[in-house]
Structures are given as C-alpha cells and as structure tokens.
Amino acid sequence: MSGQVVRVALSERSYDIHIGAGNLASIGTLVQAQLKPVHAVLIADARLAATHAATCEASLAATGMRVTTLLVPSGEKSKSVEQSARLWNEMLAAKTDRRSVVVAVGGGVIGDLAGFVAATFGRGLPFVQVPTTLLAQVDSSVGGKVGINLPAAKNMVGAFWQPRLVLIDTAVLHTLPEREYLSGLAEVVKYGVILDAPFFAALEQSAAALLARDTVALTAAIKRSCELKADVVRQDEREETGLRAVLNYGHTFAHAIETVAGYEALLHGEAVSIGMVQAARLATLLGRIDEAFCVRQKRLLDALQLPTVSPPLAADDLVAAMQRDKKVERGLLRFVLPTKLGHVELVGGVEEALVRQTLAANC
Template identity: 45%
Template sequence: METIKVNLGQRSYPVYIGQDFLARVGKVATDFHLGKKILLVSDDQVDELYGGKVRASLQEAGFCVSLAKVPPGEIHKSLSQTIKLYESCVESKLDRDSTIIGLGGGVIGDLAGFVASTYLRGVDFVLLPTTLLAQVDSSVGGKVGVDLPQGKNLVGSFYQPRFVYADLTVLKTLSWQQVKEGLAEVVKYGMIKDAEFFGWVEKNLERIKALDLEAIDFAVRRSVEIKAKVVEADERELKGKRQILNFGHTIGHAVEASSGYRSYTHGEAVALGMIGAARIAERMGYFPSPMVERLKGLLEAIGLPTCIEGVDEEKIRGALQLDKKVRKDRLHFVLPRKIGEVFLTAEVSPDLIKKTLQDLTK
C-alpha cells in the first residue's frame, strides 16, 4: 500500500493506494479514531460487489454501520437525493462524532461529502472510490456538492475527508466505458502539469486498456500526486492556481448541463472540453496545431469523443454563463500553451467561443 499525503495543515489527510485491501478498512478507521456510528453511502451495484466486505470489516472493528443507497448516474447528484440522505442521517441517529463513508464513484463521493459537510454543521467523512475517475480526481481535493438543473456543481463546499482509500483491484470490474471516463482526467493531468506523463499514457495505452494493475497503479498515483500539489497551493481556489484543474471542464460542464446530464458522461464531456479549449488556444496563437492533433489523437485512441453531437450549440453557450469561473461577468478559460503547461485567461471573446462551439458541433 502506498500513501500520498495531501498537506493542508490541520485538514491534511492521506490517500492510500493499493490492491485488495478493502477488507482492512475497519482497522484504518479505528486508527483514525472515528466515532462508532457510520453511515455508508453507496449504490445498488457497488454495494452488491463491495458493500458486504466493507460493512463486515467495519463491524468487526466495532463500528455500528447503517446503509443508504443512491440511484446511479449524474442526474441523481441532486438536492432531492441530498434531502433523502439527510433523512438517513436522522434515522441512523448520527451525532457530531459520527462518520459518513462514500463507497462508489464521483456522484457518491460528491453527495456523501456534501451531506457530511452540512449535516450537524459538519461530521467526518471518508471516501472509498471505486471508479478510475473517482480515484484519480473527485476523491482528492475536498470539492463536494450537487448539481442544479441549470448547471453542474452549483451548490457545494470545500470539505476535506479524513482519508481516501483507493483499492485498485475494484477497477477490474469496470467496463471499458467507465475506464475511459477516468482516462479523460488522467490525460488532463498530463496536459496541465506533466508532458512526460502525457507521453507515458500514449505509450502505455494498451496496458491500461488491458487493466494491467502495474500501469493502472502508476496512472492513479501520478494523477493523485499532481492534483495534491495543486490543491496544496490553493485549496479553496482563492489564488487562481487551483483553477488549472478545470482544464476541459468549462465547456465540458456546459455540455453536460445543456444535455440534461444524459447525452455525455462526465469523462466524455471533459474530453470535448479539452478539445474545445485547445482549439480556442490554437486560434489565439498559443497552442500549435500539431499539439492539438496530438491531444485529439490520444483522446480518439482511448475512444473518447472529440466532436459534439445531439446538443444545441446555443444551449451550451447559455450554460457557460452559469460557470463557476465567471468573474465580474467574464468567463475565465484554462487554455494550453503546450502539453504540460496551461494558463488562466478571461480574454476569450464571445465570438471565438461561438465559432469554436459551432465547429465542435458540426
């Protein structure tokens, strides 16, 4: 088992990465002196696969565990599901010493974390991410929240977990569709901070497709290392440093929201957003055309979309106006200068955004 620490002073926590160690989570929870009452939040599929093992481990360690299930899918990362989880907290008689554990992908983690951050003004929470996307991205950094019909993650908070427990073995049960969703975020880390890592993904894609655990281990570990360093430098996005993690997410979130969270998964939308940002940077003279094609080639080799189908371009532009990176009525984009380096700018004209989206939706 490897440990990557996210250094945030009193809010610091470890990310444990290893294989076949879910059955030991009870001991780790004991080592962290968690309260005896735990609400485990999951969905039907993940609970069927791993819920019993996690509950048994926690119960053997002396914890009293209740279960709350959330239907799968981004559409259920909502205020209505949040209220249902609050009701589960009440029914389970959670107190200020209790803990909420999210067992599942990004939707489960975001919901569980948001409920933990607000119930009784904050209780402990732990993340057991079971998708590649959650292990490399959403489980690290403390962003928790829910969507509104008008936009993604418009309600939320910054709230760090006590620890993250990423068991790579569970990824063996994922479909390739689920794996490639996570790979969109892996590619993002190479684009924003590590050209060598980007090249490694290109060279090792077949190993990743085969779910070679040695390759997956490196991809997860390097992604978490990159994200941890960015978060440590700007935990609450007050300095402009953390916003580079939103590369691909500006257009991506707008695509998700304008399609009602039904047409594209999060990873697919991020891939579209990265291509959109790369095209904008290309037209502004920042990002060379061969680099755009290299990014496009890797995304297509993974099987991720690089053009938008079935979503109205005007609706996407409307959703962009609700993006969290709008400051003083100006939309900020994260754009690439080269593979491994990006920058934040508010100098993208509405006409250029419109033309880029029109080209992407052809």
C-alpha cells in the same frame, strides 16, 4: 496494509491517499485507527450493494462500529437537493452524531453527494472516500470539493470539505463497465496536459496497457495523478489564488455539454475529453498553441477510445450554460487554456465569437 501512500498536505486537514490492489477490506481498520468512531454511515451506489459496499460494511462492522448503510440510485441525477434531504433525514433517524463518520463508496456522484451531506449534517462530520471508479480515484475523491447540482448548473451548491482519508483499490476497476472505465482515463490525460509533459508522454507509451487495465500501469497512472492534484490542492485549497482553476481544463466546455445534453447523455469523462479538444481548438484560435498540440492531444484521446466530437447541440444553449460557469467573472467567460504541453493558464475576456467558432468546428 500493502500499497502506496500519497499525502495531501493541508496543515491540520492533511490526510493520506492509500493506493493498493485488494485493499478494500482494510477500510474498517483504517477508519478505526485514525478516527475511532462508534458509528459509520455508509453511503453507497445502489449498484454496489452486494459487492464493494458489502465488503466495506463487513470491514467496518468487524471493528465493532455500528453501521448504517444508505443506498443511492446510480447516475448524475442523484446529486440533488432531494437526495441530500433524504439522506439527512435517514441519518437523523439513525441517530447520527459527532461520533459518527460518513463513508462514501462509489464513483464521483456518490463522493460529491456524501461529502456534501457530511459537510452539512450537524455542521460537519468526518468523511472518508472509497472511490470505486477510475475517474473518482484520480479526481473527485481528492481535494475536498463536494456538492450537488441544480437543474440548470452542475456543482453549483457545495462546500470545501476535506476527507479524513481516501482508500483506492485498483482491483475494483476490473469490475467497471468498459465505458465507465474509459471515461476515467480522460481525467488522467488532463493531468499530463496541464501539469506534467513527461507524464503525458508516459501515457502515450502505456496506452495499450491502460486499455487492458494492467495493474502496474494503472497504479502508476493513479499515483501520479493523485500526486499532481494533491500538490495543486496544497497550494490553493479553496480556489483563492487561481492555481486550482487549472484542474478545470476542458471543463467549461464539458459542463456546458453535460448541462445542455442532459446529465445522463454523456459520462463526465467523456464530456471532459470533448471539452479538452475544444479548449485546445480555442487556444489555437487565440494563437496560444499550434496545431501540433491539438493533434497530439487528440491522438492520445483516440488511442484511449475516448470521444472527441460533441453531440449536436445548439450553440446558443451551450454559450448560455457557459455563462453560468463558476469561473465567469463580471459576466465575461474565462477558460483554462494551454500554452504548451504541461502548462495551462486561466484566460479571461475571451470573445464570444471565438467560442462560437470553436463550437462550430467541433473537431
């Protein structure tokens, strides 16, 4: 199989990310070679039943595996206790056991949900990620964070459960609706802001090519994003040193916006784009960065046609949602904030008045 490979080095939990164009039909060969299962539980976005899920199902079945396909409704609301219970029971009915593998085909919702189900069914089954959205390819499919939402808090129930392999097919991105595709670019920009200033500059130069879904530009952006995330995960797999928290740049604001607005109002990447703008604004109020940083970041987000202004939401509700963020420590808000392009830090003890001032600016 042609393409590029990024290694996620985690000792005995290490795995490869396979990146290529048109490699979706190779999933069966890869899974059989590495895991040798007799049964595959393919958990897929219902919208992909006749397309990408069907391709993966045929590829898996061609190796002689028994395949059980379980479809999940599209949207963030499927990351729920109810959907998890349904999948557990259907897997039980399908005689899923330790010789089975769970294969997730879809965006971040499917990967998070299927990974959580894999981590918990039978005390843990091998798990394969086949992300079909840009956001999932560069972020949620890598690193092993799986989980579901509670009505009042996003990603509050979950586990660290690393996939055994990740297959990224850049060709599937040409089938994505424009809004979903653009949403994924927010997480790509995030990597440049938090870890790699030269990568950010490269994104500025390739913005038009990325908007056009140019294969070369996309492959380069996806590969570098995966390399950066893999290095962070290697150093802090379970968020024990604080390093992995840098990946949550913009997410404290974003998750609050998603929760208060309702999980369907904004796509995750859209909320992250707005959250990065707000995080930069907060950093300027704290004297950590200058206005030029904010302008440059916003200019790139604008060039990639991402939203940078939040919908009108009550500050009291947003602050209350932030208080439920997993980074809160002893009741105090903590934020990932930049000190310069390519470097961010986890900052604690931020006064609520400054957070409210940031929300009021909304620019």
